Amino acid sequence: MTFISPRRYRPRLLHALLAMGAVMVAMPDTGHAADPAESFTPAQRQEIVAIMRNAxxxxxxxxxxxxxxxxxxxNAAQQNAARGALESHRTDLLTPAASDAILGNPQGHTTVVEFYDPRCPYCRKVLPDLDRLTREDKDLRIVEKVIPVLGQGSLITSQALVAAFVQGGQAAYFRMQAAVMGDSASPTVERMRTLATQSGLNATTLATDMNGAKVTAILQANMELARAIGLDGTPTFVFNARQIIPGAVGYDDLKKAIAQSR
Known part of the structure; x- marks a missing residue:
């Protein structure tokens, strides 16, 4: 509740509010809530409006x-809803899926889930900070979940990243990620084939897998979890299924949130 300091007109306003309460108390109890609009005469309602306008x-x-x-x-309601969503999906957030790429220690006791779009400039900017955090903290694992939220280019690059994982696991994924996230060319399937070749992957297999059922199912599962926790932008970080930080965030804030979640 926000408390407002008294002013010279406030006694008049207070009296009006007290009068309103008195009228409602004096009304007979019919078992139903009275409509405040019907508790006053037109003149009384006009006076109350005038008092509020003057105030x-x-x-x-x-x-x-x-x-x-x-x-x-x-904000409080939003935070309560977020806490409820995190609790409801605690297992999903703390237990990496077989298709999730993991930075740091796969058996780490501190789990940070990052939902990111490979075309998002803030997601690209935070990559060095994530690498630094996992180098410094040997009990940290960062679970990466790719979500295409920025249009067709995002979908193509997201499909390529997941297809790289399907083809060659963690190592192939991170090689393709470095190529995709550092690339400034327009994201097309042909461009993904070129980046796959540069990353030591089979470009033909990757292009086929991009539209395959397995890649589609992985991306759909990531999107469903993101929606379930009320994701509102990328990147979004979830710390030990207890705290959410959406949007651009730097090394210091990430480190602080990790410490608080332990």
């Missing part, structure tokens, strides 16, 4: 305080 003109901070309170309540 807002005299002290506009009432409105800003009210907006702040609404935002605070909305």
């Amino acid at each position: 807002l003109r005299t002290d506009p901070t009432i409105l800003s305080d009210a907006i702040a309170a609404l935002r605070s309540n909305a």
